[in-house]
Amino acid sequence: MPSITVPQMSAVIAEIAGIELGAVTPQSSLVDDLGLDSLGLHELVVSLQQDYGVSVPLMIDGGWGQTTVERFTNFVNELDSV
Numbered sequence: 001m002p003s004i005t006v007p008q009m010s011a012v013i014a015e016i017a018g019i020e021l022g023a024v025t026p027q028s029s030l031v032d033d034l035g036l037d038s039l040g041l042h043e044l045v046v047s048l049q050q051d052y053g054v055s056v057p058l059m060i061d062g063g064w065g066q067t068t069v070e071r072f073t074n075f076v077n078e079l080d081s082v
Contacts, residue, residue: 004052009073012051016043026070034069054079 010024017024017034030036036044045056054076067075 003077004048004054004073006070006073009076010069012047013044013069016040016047024069026068026073028069030067030069030072032066048076052076 006026010026011021013030013034013036014021014024017036017040019034024034028034030041030044048054048056056076056079
């Protein structure tokens with residue numbers, strides 16, 4: 001399965017967060033900068049599973065809060081390569 005790129009991930013996140021794509025940078029944190037709450041993170045995980053076939057564990061404890069778009073993309077791609 002092909003890897004998801006940072007621009008692809010940024011587009012998915014922007015759509016879910018309801019923000020302009022230009023507001024999403026590789027260094028933006030998912031929660032702190034982009035405003036994804038637990039529902040938004042769940043939507044992101046479901047979208048990645050449906051659109052890219054990647055199963056991502058949802059961290060209910062807010063573990064993705066400090067994670068950047070780039071780090072999350074790398075994490076998803078590492079899961080996909082296993």
